[in-house]
Amino acid sequence: MVISEPGAPTGADESGDLVDLLVQxxxxxxxxxxxxxxxxxxxLTQLRVLAILRDRRLRMTALANYLGLEKSTMSxxxxxxxxxxxxxxxxxxDDGRAxxxxxxxxxxxxxxxxxxxxxxxxxxxxxxLAPTEQRHLRTLLxxxxxxxxx
Amino acid sequence: MVISEPGAPTGADESGDLVDLLVQxxxxxxxxxxxxxxxxxxxLTQLRVLAILRDRRLRMTALANYLGLEKSTMSxxxxxxxxxxxxxxxxxxDDGRAxxxxxxxxxxxxxxxxxxxxxxxxxxxxxxLAPTEQRHLRTLLxxxxxxxxx
DNA sequence: TAAAATTAGTTGGTACTACGAACCGAGTCA
DNA sequence: TGACTCGGTTCGTAGTACCAACTAATTTTA
Numbered sequence: 001m002v003i004s005e006p007g008a009p010t011g012a013d014e015s016g017d018l019v020d021l022l023v024q025x026x027x028x029x030x031x032x033x034x035x036x037x038x039x040x041x042x043x044l045t046q047l048r049v050l051a052i053l054r055d056r057r058l059r060m061t062a063l064a065n066y067l068g069l070e071k072s073t074m075s076x077x078x079x080x081x082x083x084x085x086x087x088x089x090x091x092x093x094d095d096g097r098a099x100x101x102x103x104x105x106x107x108x109x110x111x112x113x114x115x116x117x118x119x120x121x122x123x124x125x126x127x128x129l130a131p132t133e134q135r136h137l138r139t140l141l142x143x144x145x146x147x148x149x150x
Numbered sequence: 151m152v153i154s155e156p157g158a159p160t161g162a163d164e165s166g167d168l169v170d171l172l173v174q175x176x177x178x179x180x181x182x183x184x185x186x187x188x189x190x191x192x193x194l195t196q197l198r199v200l201a202i203l204r205d206r207r208l209r210m211t212a213l214a215n216y217l218g219l220e221k222s223t224m225s226x227x228x229x230x231x232x233x234x235x236x237x238x239x240x241x242x243x244d245d246g247r248a249x250x251x252x253x254x255x256x257x258x259x260x261x262x263x264x265x266x267x268x269x270x271x272x273x274x275x276x277x278x279l280a281p282t283e284q285r286h287l288r289t290l291l292x293x294x295x296x297x298x299x300x
Numbered sequence: 301t302a303a304a305a306t307t308a309g310t311t312g313g314t315a316c317t318a319c320g321a322a323c324c325g326a327g328t329c330a
Numbered sequence: 331t332g333a334c335t336c337g338g339t340t341c342g343t344a345g346t347a348c349c350a351a352c353t354a355a356t357t358t359t360a
Contacts, residue, residue: 018284019272021291026179028295029172031218043345060309068181073347075310080345097308097355122169128294134168137294140287141171144278145178193316210338223318225339230316247326247337 025125032121036114045069046081050103050111057102059092086110175275182271186264195219196231200253200261207252209242236260 030044037047045067052058052066064074078101081087086107092098103111126134180194187197195217202208202216214224228251231237236257242248253261276284 018276018288018291019269021288021295022175022179022272022276023183023268024295025172025291026176026183029176030180033173033176045346061307069346070348071309072311072349076346079310092308095308095356099309118173119169122172125294126168126172129290133290133293136286137290138168138171140279140283140290141168141175143283144275144287145171145174195317211336219317220319221338222320222340226317229339242337245327245337249338 028125029122032125033118036117036121039117040110040114042114045077047114049077049081050086050107050114053087053101053103053107054111054115057090057100059095059098059100061098063101081107178275179272182275183268186267186271189267190260190264192264195227197264199227199231200236200257200264203237203251203253203257204261204265207240207250209245209248209250211248213251231257 033047034044037044042050048067049063052063058066060071060074060078063078064071067074069077078087078089082089085104087101087103090100090102092100126137129137183197184194187194192200198217199213202213208216210224210228211221213228214221217224219227228237228239232239235254237251237253240250240252242250276287279287
């Protein structure tokens with residue numbers, strides 16, 4: 001079920017239940033991110049671009065890989081963001097073909113604001129849990145997401 | 151940080167950390183759903199439509215509300231899915247203006263297949279955890295997502 | 301080292317997502 | 331009945347994302 005969020009008596013599955021909850025929390029999280037983006041006239045993807053470049057300078061292809069998108073898609077994405085003065089293109093020191101992308105001062109400022117905004121918005125979800133539970137959840141998510149570590 | 155997934159030394163935040171993990175798991179989950187959709191020539195939204203209609207017959211507006219989209223967006227979405235024979239429009243018994251949407255047999259068949267597919271794909275994430283931990287995570291997510299319940 | 305192959309990005313074309321505004325037809329209410 | 335509201339569709343626009351074709355720079359290789 002799910003992928004649908006509300007209603008629908010979620011029965012008492014066994015293993016499928018966790019998957020459902022995962023999907024549900026993903027949609028809820030994405031809805032929040034989407035909202036934050038929309039409030040600032042940014043698509044989810046553009047939000048991600050800003051987040052990724054917050055502490056990095058990357059070439060187009062690297063950025064596309066992070067996002068799992070085609071380079072041609074990146075061109076347009078970067079075009080539009082650059083037109084808005086959020087980021088800039090620059091030459092890459094090592095490779096004459098490559099194009100580096102990095103945030104403009106305005107972009108940095110916005111990215112910081114967004115980051116805080118997202119934190120506050122998602123806190124309404126996490127604050128449903130007691131501090132102990134939060135720590136617990138963190139541990140479990142860490143384990144689930146980061147097996148390559150070690 | 152995050153919204154960026156890999157790399158980036160995730161420091162040792164306190165409260166922000168959980169938010170980051172939540173976002174990270176959301177992106178990972180969405181990537182899986184996206185992939186499943188793409189494998190079947192469906193956008194994420196279309197996937198959701200199928201999932202929602204799996205056990206329901208809804209009018210356009212209700213469907214739009216579930217998805218958080220405009221009615222005009224729904225029209226196009228339903229058009230395309232109907233053109234592919236996945237769902238059908240029908241009259242609503244109670245209101246002559248309303249249009250009901252429901253899955254065609256082919257749609258039901260596909261939806262079932264997708265559901266199983268999603269389950270299998272996401273199991274690679276959840277299986278990182280021991281059964282006890284999975285149960286634990288389920289409990290925590292339930293609490294985080296469903297406070298309105300009682 | 302010159303030609304061939306590869307790689308980085310851009311451009312152009314297409315399909316889809318999503319929105320808002322304008323628009324009909326079916327209900328409601330006065 | 332006439333005014334109003336509600337449910338959907340249509341239209342126009344902007345953005346996302348893909349693939350294929352293309353240019354320029356780099357690397358291979360012969």
